[in-house]
Amino acid sequence: MTYSPNRREKSVALGRYRTASFKMPSAFNDHYLQGIMNGSSSLHKMIIKMIKVDFSINGSTRHVVGDAPGIIRVHKMGTIVGTNIGTKVPKDNVSISDSNIIVYNGNASDGASNSGSPAPNYTNITECVAQEFAPRLFATTAIGYEMFDSIELLEGANIVVRPGESILVAHHGAPALAGLSLSTIIEWYEVLNDTPVDVDYKALE
Amino acid sequence: MAYQPSQKEAGATFRGRACSFRTPGRAGTAGQKLFSIFNPSGTTAAVVVNQLAIDIYQTAVKAATVAPPLIRVHKITVQPTNGTTLTRVPKDSLLPVSGANAIVQGDASADGTSSASALTHATANGGAATTFTQEFTPRLITAAGYEMFDRTELLEGKEIILRASEGLLVFLDYTAATQNPITDMWMLSVDWYEIP
Numbered sequence: 001m002t003y004s005p006n007r008r009e010k011s012v013a014l015g016r017y018r019t020a021s022f023k024m025p026s027a028f029n030d031h032y033l034q035g036i037m038n039g040s041s042s043l044h045k046m047i048i049k050m051i052k053v054d055f056s057i058n059g060s061t062r063h064v065v066g067d068a069p070g071i072i073r074v075h076k077m078g079t080i081v082g083t084n085i086g087t088k089v090p091k092d093n094v095s096i097s098d099s100n101i102i103v104y105n106g107n108a109s110d111g112a113s114n115s116g117s118p119a120p121n122y123t124n125i126t127e128c129v130a131q132e133f134a135p136r137l138f139a140t141t142a143i144g145y146e147m148f149d150s151i152e153l154l155e156g157a158n159i160v161v162r163p164g165e166s167i168l169v170a171h172h173g174a175p176a177l178a179g180l181s182l183s184t185i186i187e188w189y190e191v192l193n194d195t196p197v198d199v200d201y202k203a204l205e
Numbered sequence: 206m207a208y209q210p211s212q213k214e215a216g217a218t219f220r221g222r223a224c225s226f227r228t229p230g231r232a233g234t235a236g237q238k239l240f241s242i243f244n245p246s247g248t249t250a251a252v253v254v255n256q257l258a259i260d261i262y263q264t265a266v267k268a269a270t271v272a273p274p275l276i277r278v279h280k281i282t283v284q285p286t287n288g289t290t291l292t293r294v295p296k297d298s299l300l301p302v303s304g305a306n307a308i309v310q311g312d313a314s315a316d317g318t319s320s321a322s323a324l325t326h327a328t329a330n331g332g333a334a335t336t337f338t339q340e341f342t343p344r345l346i347t348a349a350g351y352e353m354f355d356r357t358e359l360l361e362g363k364e365i366i367l368r369a370s371e372g373l374l375v376f377l378d379y380t381a382a383t384q385n386p387i388t389d390m391w392m393l394s395v396d397w398y399e400i401p
Contacts, residue, residue, distance in 0.1 A: 055354070065348040066264045068390065071227065071316075076294060125316070126292035128224035131392055133262045136352040144350035151354040155256060156362075157222070157396050160297035173227075173316070 012196075013189040014044065015095030017088045019103045023110045026070070026180040031114045032106050032170045033072075034184045035080045039100030040164040043193060046101060048159040048167055050187040054150035055135050058179035062139040071172045074130040074153050080166040084108045084115060097190055100163070111181075130154060134171065163193065217398040218250060219306070220296040226289070226313035230389035231323060232382035236274070238324040240393040241310045243284045243372030249401060250306040252367040256396035259375065260356040263345040264388050273342040274379035278359055279328050279335045281374045288324030289314045296396075306399050307367075317390065330378050337365065337373070342385075 021034040033053070038046050053072050063069070082104025088097050106114045130153040137146075153169075161167055169184050223242075231237040239259075244252040259276060267273075291309040312324040328335070338359050345352075365373060375393060379385055 053354075057351075065266060065345070068264055069262050069352070071392065073224070076296075125224055125226060127294060128394070129222045129294050129296070130258075131224050131260075131394055132258075132354060132356045133260045133390075133392065135354055136262075138348045138350060138352070146351045147353060149353035149355075151356065155258075155358060155396075157256065157296065160299070162298055165298060 012191050014191060015097045016091040016189040017095065017097060018091065018185060018187045019086050019088055021086070021105050021184040022107050022112065023181045023183055024107050025111065025113060026171070026177055026182070030170060030172045032168055033182055034086065034106060034186065035082060035104045035166055035168040036161070036186055036188070037080050037102050037104065037166040038161045038163050039102065040079070042098040042100035042163040044098040044101060044190040045163070045193050046161040046188045046190055048154065048161060048186065048188045050185070051130070051153045051169060052150050052185040053153065053169065054183050056181050057135070057137040057177065063136040063177070064139045067136065068173065069136050070134040072132045072134055072153070073128050073170050073172055075127040075168045075170065076129050076159060076161070077127045077166050077168060078164060080104065080168055101190065129159060216400050218401060219300050219399040221293045222296060222394060222396050223291045223293050223309040225291060225311040225391070225393040226318070227316040228311060228313035228391040229317060229319050229387045230385035230391070231312070231319065232386055234380050234382060236330050236379055237312065237377040237385060238285060238288070238326050238328065238374060239312055239377060239391055240375040241281070241285045241324065241326070241372055242367070242395050242397065243281070243308045244306055244367040244369055245284060245308060246370040248306045248369045250399045252307045252397055252399055254360065254365045254367060254373060254395060254397045255362065257359045257373065257375070258356050258394045259359060260392050261342060262390050265386065266348050267344050267346060267383065269346055271381070271383050273344050274377040274384050275339055275341055276359070277332065277339045277376045277378050278337045279332060279374045279376055280337055281326060281328065281335070281372045282370055283327065284308065284372060285310055285324050285326040285374060287320065287322035288312050289320045307397060309395060311393070326374055328374055328376050330380060
């Protein structure tokens with residue numbers, strides 16, 4: 001997908017950021033990959049522009065045909081709690097981010113196991129805004145070509161995250177395969193809470 | 206294809222998304238109604254659907270001679286019955302909650318659990334006349350190699366306007382149970398906004 005900032009974003013954004021997760025091994029059942037929380041005291045709202053996920057499986061631990069793949073789900077929810085604080089990387093060094101906006105990674109370093117506290121209700125489909133089945137590498141053979149296949153889950157749809165709200169990227173119901181690894185990227189921009197964003201909000205704010 | 210908000214969204218009273226549960230196939234010979242979004246009669250808002258994404262995984266191989274189901278998106282004028290009503294998730298919590306303007310229904314009541322009563326509508330196999338778009342389902346033929354991320358977006362950013370008593374139905378058109386066994390799992394999501 002090609003992403004192009006709109007004119008509104010260019011003129012009102014206080015900061016434009018990305019964050020990338022560490023490489024995360026699979027874990028049994030549900031675990032979260034990365035989250036971003038806009039704390040309730042924040043003076044900014046976030047507009048989530050893009051969430052990308054990629055996935056790799058090494059040759060020693062592959063799926064058998066009966067293995068259901070995991071589901072990647074993006075949840076829009078209230079406060080989340082984590083322990084591994086991630087880095088907000090500005091797209092322009094003069095960017096300003098509210099300190100109440102916090103990135104949580106699912107693990108503490110590349111390849112480390114999931115060690116973050118699970119967020120409440122993160123399997124709740126009532127908060128789901130995007131989803132996709134994870135890829136599989138079948139056990140019978142390791143043939144063929146694995147192409148670039150990271151998935152962009154929002155496809156340009158802006159998600160507004162106001163103070164007290166969060167976005168969480170989770171991997172649900174996955175088989176725990178050694179050698180399976182996931183990564184995520186989130187892109188957003190921040191504006192003051194009372195700043196209109198995008199033409200589509202003009203009539204409402 | 207990238208979706209870009211249109212000028213029409215300037216007056217949107219609601220912008221939302223909804224996701225299905227992981228939905229098992231229903232086998233049978235008459236196809237399966239998977240998912241719908243419907244604007245009931247009597248509403249004053251138009252529902253503009255931007256995106257309709259679908260994905261599938263299969264845990265049993267299919268013979269190369271078993272044709273894949275054809276995924277068809279139909280425009281319908283009668284709301285489907287039964288199934289499971291799904292939650293509308295606002296893309297901005299400041300926006301008022303969607304009223305009765307967009308009713309989203311699926312054919313599973315929990316991940317991997319079919320709705321107690323199947324999502325029901327009069328649409329039947331061979332209904333090309335009301336089809337907006339269509340695509341064949343992927344097939345797991347040899348269970349070798351790598352299955353990549355392959356969710357497909359059916360509307361390609363084109364806006365479909367649903368006025369009162371109109372909706373979209375995602376229907377699997379097939380005639381043999383082996384084409385859509387209960388071990389096949391589907392998931393769908395939809396993105397829309399509402400304008401007066």
